[in-house]
Amino acid sequence: MTFQRGKFITFEGIDGAGKSTHIQFVSDCLRARGIDLVSSREPGGTPLGEKLRELVLHEPMHLETEALLMFASRREHVAQVIAPALARGAWVISDRFTDASFAYQGGGRGLDRAKLEALEQWVHPDLQPDLTFLFDVPLEVARARLDATRDLDKFEQEQADFFNATRNEYLRRAAQFPQRFRVIDSSRSIPEIREQLQAIVESLSA
Numbered sequence: 001m002t003f004q005r006g007k008f009i010t011f012e013g014i015d016g017a018g019k020s021t022h023i024q025f026v027s028d029c030l031r032a033r034g035i036d037l038v039s040s041r042e043p044g045g046t047p048l049g050e051k052l053r054e055l056v057l058h059e060p061m062h063l064e065t066e067a068l069l070m071f072a073s074r075r076e077h078v079a080q081v082i083a084p085a086l087a088r089g090a091w092v093i094s095d096r097f098t099d100a101s102f103a104y105q106g107g108g109r110g111l112d113r114a115k116l117e118a119l120e121q122w123v124h125p126d127l128q129p130d131l132t133f134l135f136d137v138p139l140e141v142a143r144a145r146l147d148a149t150r151d152l153d154k155f156e157q158e159q160a161d162f163f164n165a166t167r168n169e170y171l172r173r174a175a176q177f178p179q180r181f182r183v184i185d186s187s188r189s190i191p192e193i194r195e196q197l198q199a200i201v202e203s204l205s206a
């Protein structure tokens with residue numbers, strides 16, 4: 001029997017799309033199937049990464065500083081959490097990964113894509129998610145959900161143009177990498193979305 005590394009699953013979408021709502025559900029489905037699962041998030045996922053998260057979500061800073069801090073947090077996350085877990089055969093779920101940097105810093109803020117590609121090559125040249133769920137909703141739906149629930153961080157306070165550009169970059173990447181992306185129409189009801197997620201998870205862990 002050949003040893004296989006675990007699978008790496010990422011969750012993406014604009015703020016308020018419903019990503020967090022479904023991570024627990026997918027984690028529970030996988031654990032119920034006997035999978036050893038590590039669940040984490042970005043920015044964050046390590047003690048240092050969580051400190052960087054506080055800074056990057058709340059302090060004003062230059063766009064390139066923001067991108068570099070996202071990748072600094074990611075470097076630590078890959079080294080300390082993701083790579084060791086995958087190597088021992090565990091699966092990893094991450095609430096956001098590098099697609100978020102392309103979507104938010106690239107699409108939303110307009111940072112040159114080539115700079116993001118260089119950082120990606122530097123930080124994780126040999127690692128890509130096996131599966132990326134993109135929770136996609138029209139901006140108005142996401143905003144209505146967010147406004148109803150919580151205090152908004154630096155990104156969540158951005159304007160419509162920012163989120164439309166972010167969403168478009170996510171969709172562009174989903175079209176560019178169709179083998180790993182699953183675009184979930186997140187304007188549907190939670191039970192409908194769960195049904196689709198469960199079918200995908202079952203096919204993956206069969």
Ligand SMILES: Nc1ncnc2c1ncn2[C@@H]1O[C@H](COP(=O)(O)OP(=O)(O)O)[C@@H](O)[C@H]1O
Pocket residue numbers: 013014015016017018019020021022135145146149186187188189190193
């Ligand atoms: N499909 C859905 N239909 C209605 N409300 C939803 C749906 N998905 C999520 N919500 C609600 O929208 C809000 C934001 O969802 P959340 O999962 O926190 O979004 P995200 O993690 O993508 O920012 C929460 O109050 C959640 O209960």
Ligand SMILES: Cc1cn([C@H]2C[C@H](O)[C@@H](COP(=O)(O)OP(=O)(O)O)O2)c(=O)[nH]c1=O
Pocket residue numbers: 015020041042043057070095096097098100101102104105153155156
């Ligand atoms: C990972 C990552 C996140 N972000 C942003 C997207 C989100 O607005 C924010 C935090 O993500 P998230 O944890 O999804 O926020 P919340 O806990 O409020 O649901 O960080 C980037 O701009 N670039 C990145 O590379």
